[in-house]
Amino acid sequence: MNAQKAIDPATTSARDSAPSSTWHSQMPDDKEMLRAAVELTRDIAAARPGIYWTDMLASTAVGYGALAGAILVGNPLIAVLLGLLSALALYRSLLFIHELTHIHKDALPGFRFTWNLLVGVPMLIPSFMYEGVHTQHHARTRYGTPEDPEYLPLALMKPWSLPVFALTAILLPPALLLRSAVLVPLGALIPPLRTLVWGRASALAINPQYRRRKPEGEFARMVFWQELGCSTWALSVLAASIAWGWRPLGIALCVVSLTAFLNQVRTLVAHLWENDGEAMTVTAQYLDSVNVPPPALISWIWAPVGLRYHALHHLLPSMPYHSLAEAHRRLSAHLGEASTYRKASYPGLSPLLARLARSTMTAR
Known part of the structure; x- marks a missing residue:
């Protein structure tokens, strides 16, 4: 069934006719859906180590192998193809950072x-940049508000904001290199700079108002070792480039820039971005999020590691990525085509981008 047809006209009309500042807060929770999400998935809620390890290690090996080929091969066309393969594989590897924020620390x-x-x-994106940040995005009273580090009302912004949002991701790799090779070492000597870098440049956040709090306890120790590793690696890469040439680093930066761009495009369609800052019910958060399930053909490529079920993930944040497809099948079968659950399903990337673009063109 076409997922667009699953949207209930009455609900859609009510939402579209309500003032944009109120429809989210006025939407009651669908308790049947929330209860079913928990009860029908208990037996598939455990992370399976064999899947996690095999997937992560294989993706990483393909990504680095293809990157080495892109650097070493002499044929430009083959180099480009290998670079594309490397970007896709490393993209999948990097997105396991999302799983790390949700799985229990003793699970794997x-x-x-x-x-x-x-x-x-090696990618200069250690797990501390997401851990302790992403969970705030899932907090019941923070989602979609100015305190959410991962939310901007993109659908209510100007049309030019979308290409700017996507294209700025290309600058992320050189910015990360500058951060780890220069700013973090200098911050060890200059406390105000250290405070600034931590608060403004140490989180994978899209909300410019977000300021990160100083780490404490065991987390602070983890941050120290990860920062030390990143700075050591970044300085080593720069030293090697000075000694042996900049071509390998240039190719690697291009590959990682493409990876960052892919993730930013995926972010554009992870939610509908229609909330203007008010707290939302869980059901409203779900409907402001997006599933792109089968029969969408390539959603597993641009939204890997379970992220094609992003709305379902907001119902079940701790559900391992490999169980989301089965959870979606069970809930769809149990709740039916006319249910609230089906209203978060969309047919693909292009329709979602078009919807977001249209929203910006009508925003005040």
């Missing part, structure tokens, strides 16, 4: 350390 022994060693530190 050694996974966080290995991911940081192989992916987070």
